[in-house]
Amino acid sequence: MTVRGGTTGSAGWDARYASTDLVWSPEPNVWAVEVLEGRAPGSALDLGTGEGRHALWLARLGWEVTAVDFSGxxxxxARAVQAESAPQTAGRITWLQADVVQYVPPRRSSSAVVMMYLHLDPVSRRTVVRNAAKALAVGGVLLVVGHDTTNPAEGFGGPSDPDVLFSATDVVVDLAGLPGLTIRRAERVRRPVRDGQVALDALVEVIRSA
Structure with a gap:
């Protein structure tokens, strides 16, 4: 996850990642499992990979993954977790240190692109979302998930800065005008977390149809 606000820049995230064992759960997000688990493995792009939980999960399923994050x-x-718990994925993941806002993936190169809880300012988010969609091969899926704009008031956890939160509608607007895309799903979803609490996520699933 990246948040431009609060913990800012790669140095801030380096410090946060260095301060604890694992910042995020090692298990894949429920929405990633729901959307991607049944798909035939291909090439995947994980933008804002963090400690690599989704890249490692996809690689275990047989995907070839490029995992991008600006935090060294x-x-x-992520490499340490891979060596310890998923050595069978060696050679299936390319770990790439880059700012996702500046990174431009090859067009039509990926069967799946995931943006999981990548929270950016609206201009940067639009850039990353559109580049991610352009990276989809025909039949490929783009999954964008983040804390919904309503989560601070109605849900649990996540950032509270309204400048980096978004709704599913925001992402659909970000994608407007790009040809060959089908919005399969765009909604606010409820995600159980702990102690009976529920987080509210924005979820957008996009297929490249042409």
């Missing part, structure tokens, strides 16, 4: 410390930890 996050990627160091």
């Amino acid at each position: 410390e996050a990627l160091r930890k």
